[in-house]
Amino acid sequence: MTAGYGAGAVSTQRSGEPASPDLLRSAFRRHAAGVAVITARGARPVGFTATSLTSVAADPPMVSFGVSSSSSCWPVLSEAAHVGVHVLGEHQRELAATFARSGADRFAPPTSWAPGPEGVPLLDGVLAWLVCRVEARIPAGDHRIVVARVVTGDPAGAGRPLLYHQGGFHSLGPARD
Secondary structure, X not given: OEEOOOOOOEEOOOOOOOOOHHHHHHHHHOOOEEOEEEEEOOOOOEEEEEOOOEEEEEOOEEEEEEEEOOOOOHHHHOOOOEEEEEEOEHHHHHHHHHHHOOXXXXXXXXXXXXXXXXXXXXXXXXXXXXXXXXXXXXXXXXXXXXXXXXXXXXXXXXXXXOEEEOOEEEOXXXXXX
C-alpha cells in the first residue's frame, strides 16, 4: 500500500485490532459529537441522551439516531409515532447527564419541559428542537436506527453547542472573530 500521493510517498502496510465493541468505543472516543436528547410520549414521558443524531436529508427534512434495544426507553420508542429531538447547549451538561443516567427520573425537577406538538415532551432552554414523525426503525446489532421526518421545530435557542468527547461533555472553547 502507498501512503500519501505523488513523489516521496512511502510504502507502508498497516494492521489493526480485530473488530470488537471496545475497538469501536475507543475509536469513537476520539470523535467529537454534538449532544442531543430524544424524547417521546408514553404513559410517562421517556428520553435519553444521544450523540448519534444525524441529518439524513434536507428534502424532505429527515434525521436519524440510534437507540439501544435494551434501553428502558425502547419499549415506548418502538411504538411512538412522534419523537422530540433537542440540540443541547454547553450550559446543559447536567441535563445531558440526567438523560444519560440509568434509572433517573429524567422529567422531574430541575428538568423543565412541557408537552409540545403531537404531545411530545419538549425541553426548555435548548438550542433547537424538532418534532419528528417516525418513518422507520431499522435493526442494527444491539441497537435500532430510527429515521424520522421533521414536522415542526424551533432553531432559535441562544448559546453554543454541547459536545461529547473522550467520555465527557465539553464546550467548543472561547469564541473567535
